[in-house]
Amino acid sequence: MKKNSEWIPLIFAFGFFLSSRLVIIFGYNTYISDLNLFKVVADYGMKSGYVAYRDFWFPYPPLALPLIYIPSLLTESFEGFRKLFQLEMFMFDALTLYLMFLFLKDRMGCKPLKIAFATVLYSIMGLFVGHLIYDRFDMAIAATFMASVYFFTGAARWKTISFVVSFLGAIVKLVPLFWSFLFIIYESVTADGINFRKALKPVLIIFLAFTFFMIYYDSTVKHNLFKLMGEQGKRGIQIESVWGAPWMLYYSIAKIPASEKLNSEYAAQHINDSVLPKYYLIASKYAGFLMLGIFLAATALMKWKRRVSDKPEPWTFLLGMLFVLVLLISTQRVLSPQYMIWLMPGLATVSFGRRPDIPLIAISTAIFALSWLGFDLGYWKYVELDLKFVAIVNLRNLLLLFLCIILLGRIFKSENGKDGGHAADA
Numbered sequence: 001m002k003k004n005s006e007w008i009p010l011i012f013a014f015g016f017f018l019s020s021r022l023v024i025i026f027g028y029n030t031y032i033s034d035l036n037l038f039k040v041v042a043d044y045g046m047k048s049g050y051v052a053y054r055d056f057w058f059p060y061p062p063l064a065l066p067l068i069y070i071p072s073l074l075t076e077s078f079e080g081f082r083k084l085f086q087l088e089m090f091m092f093d094a095l096t097l098y099l100m101f102l103f104l105k106d107r108m109g110c111k112p113l114k115i116a117f118a119t120v121l122y123s124i125m126g127l128f129v130g131h132l133i134y135d136r137f138d139m140a141i142a143a144t145f146m147a148s149v150y151f152f153t154g155a156a157r158w159k160t161i162s163f164v165v166s167f168l169g170a171i172v173k174l175v176p177l178f179w180s181f182l183f184i185i186y187e188s189v190t191a192d193g194i195n196f197r198k199a200l201k202p203v204l205i206i207f208l209a210f211t212f213f214m215i216y217y218d219s220t221v222k223h224n225l226f227k228l229m230g231e232q233g234k235r236g237i238q239i240e241s242v243w244g245a246p247w248m249l250y251y252s253i254a255k256i257p258a259s260e261k262l263n264s265e266y267a268a269q270h271i272n273d274s275v276l277p278k279y280y281l282i283a284s285k286y287a288g289f290l291m292l293g294i295f296l297a298a299t300a301l302m303k304w305k306r307r308v309s310d311k312p313e314p315w316t317f318l319l320g321m322l323f324v325l326v327l328l329i330s331t332q333r334v335l336s337p338q339y340m341i342w343l344m345p346g347l348a349t350v351s352f353g354r355r356p357d358i359p360l361i362a363i364s365t366a367i368f369a370l371s372w373l374g375f376d377l378g379y380w381k382y383v384e385l386d387l388k389f390v391a392i393v394n395l396r397n398l399l400l401l402f403l404c405i406i407l408l409g410r411i412f413k414s415e416n417g418k419d420g421g422h423a424a425d426a
Contacts, residue, residue: 006111006112006113007112009112009113009116010112010113010115010116010119012116013115013116013117013119013120013123014119016119016120016123017097017119017120017122017123020123020124020126020127021090021093021123021126023127024126024127024130024131024133024134025083025086025134028130028131029131032375032379033131033132033135033136034135034136035078035081035082035085035135036078038068038081038085039072039078039081041056041058041065041068042068042069042071042072042081043072044056045065045069046069046072046073047072051221052065052221053218053221053222053224053225053228054220054221054222054224057228058228059228059229059231059232059266060172060173060229061170061171061172061173061174061214061229062171062214062217062225063168063171063172064137064171064173067088067137067140067172068085068137070084070088071084071085071087071088082135085134085135086134086135089133089134089136089137089139089140090134092139092140092142092143093126093133093134093139093142093143095143095147096139096142096143096146096344096345097119097122097345099143099146099147099149099150099345100115100118100119100122100146100345100348100349101115101119102150103146103149103150103153103314103318103349103353104118104349104352104353106154107150107153107154107314108314108315108353108354110352110353114352114353114356115352117351117352117356118348118349118351118352118353119348121347121348121351121352121361121364121365122344122345122348124365124368125340125343125344125347125348125364125365125368126344128340128368128369128371128372129337129338129340129341129344129368129371129372130372130375130376132337132338132341132375133338133341136338136341137172137173138173138338138339138341138342139341140169140172140173141169141172141173141175141176141341141342142341142342142344142345144165144166144168144169144172144176145169145176145179145321145325145342145345145346146345146346146349147161147162147165148162148165148166148169148176148179148321149162149314149317149318149321149346150162151165152183152186152312152317153312153313153314153317153318156311159183159187159201160201160205162183163180163183163201163202163205163206164205166179166180166183166202166206167205167206167209167210170206170210171213171214175325175328175342176206177206177207177210178292178324178328179321179324179325180202180206180207181296181324182296182299182317182320182321182324183202183206184199184202184203185296185299185300185303186303186312186317187199187201187202188300189300189303189304194304214226231266232266232334235265235266235268235270235333235334236263236265236270236271236272236273236333237270237271237273237276237281237284237333238268238269238270238333238334238335238336239262239268239269239270239271239382239383240335240336240337240374240375240382240393240397241284241332241333241334241335241397242330242331242335242397242400242401243280243283243284243333244270244271244333244335245390245393245394245397246394247261247271247276248271248382248385248390248393248394249390249391249394251385252385252386252387252390253387256385258383258384258385260275261275262383268334268336269383284333285333287331288327288328288330288331288332291327291331292324292327292328292331295323295324295327295408299320299411299415302412302415302416303415306415306416313414315353315354315414316411316414316415318346318349318350318353319350319407319410319411319414320411321346322343322346322347322350322407323404323407323408323411325342325343325346326343326400326403326404326407327404329342329343329400330397330400330403330404335397337371337374337375340367340368340371343364347360347364348364350407350410351364359406360403360406363399363402363403363406364403366396366399367396367399367400367403370392370393370395370396370399371396373389373392374389374392374393374396377389378392
């Protein structure tokens with residue numbers, strides 16, 4: 001009887017998750033959404049017989065297209081398309097939560113109460129992201145992230161699944177390519193030393209397969225795939241990013257009109273390159289990748305020095321994967337609010353995977369709350385340099401950078417065997 005009662009909090013937590021998602025689907029209006037673009041893309045591709053990249057503009061990798069086309073098979077109207085697309089993203093959302101549940105139960109040995117708290121935190125984060133959670137396809141990347149972590153930290157035969165999942169995720173959005181470098185490090189550094197043969201598997205399944213697939217697909221669309229996707233790399237500094245927000249603060253305090261400094265492209269607001277120092281533009285483009293390279297090199301060195309086991313320690317691996325995402329979001333020129341979706345499962349899982357991490361819970365919640373204030377309530381006021389909302393976005397970005405530092409500390413502590421928390425403590 002006592003054993004059954006342990007699951008009651010988890011049942012209530014799942015109920016809270018479902019309630020929160022019903023609020024998002026039926027209680028949130030379409031604000032700044034990609035669904036209008038998706039509907040046009042679906043009509044061109046499915047009803048008019050045009051081919052993406054060859055006949056019309058599309059800025060994402062090819063596997064994003066089925067996610068957009070499938071809902072259009074069942075409806076003609078925009079509202080019907082939106083509801084079906086939301087249902088599709090809800091399925092990825094529920095899958096992500098299920099993978100969190102499995103990771104906390106199987107990998108971390110957590111009891112139902114801890115899993116319930118993680119579920120509630122995940123649900124609250126989704127509420128703060130709002131309609132974006134189902135009006136973009138970033139939920140598919142969150143599911144890819146959690147699947148990659150879960151399968152890689154399981155039995156050796158399951159690692160291939162994580163490689164395949166990451167490959168598929170990379171041809172929806174490129175993000176999984178960046179965390180896949182951790183697969184190579186964890187595979188090549190073994191208890192017996194360096195084994196490059198083991199690293200061949202993720203290289204072949206993810207990077208080589210991705211390269212061949214994209215080159216082949218590009219050849220079928222008059223070589224427009226790389227051209228259109230490459231346009232994203234030409235974007236300037238987005239005003240919400242860590243690089244853009246301090247300038248917005250300066251313009252707001254100095255009362256410089258936004259129209260003199262900003263431009264609108266790619267359905268977002270950017271600071272004109274012409275008004276920024278050249279060194280700043282260069283740093284904004286490459287500093288994040290440099291920091292990622294340093295982190296990966298440090299991870300490889302720490303693993304080589306320890307060489308404890310061939311099996312990845314689930315907690316440390318999850319921290320590393322999450323850090324890669326937070327670092328990318330914090331250091332790139334573009335920081336769109338939907339990127340927060342990628343962080344939801346990792347932050348909720350890390351917060352309760354061992355002892356409840358109160359500082360991490362507080363910072364994570366604050367980041368999502370401030371993102372909601374800065375986007376859902378005040379985006380256009382932010383564009384107009386309203387000081388309150390400019391301060392909110394800058395505070396959110398500072399907390400993101402602080403989150404990077406906290407995660408880095410947790411990783412080094414765990415890698416050096418100084419992390420006192422244990423799954424059994426859950």
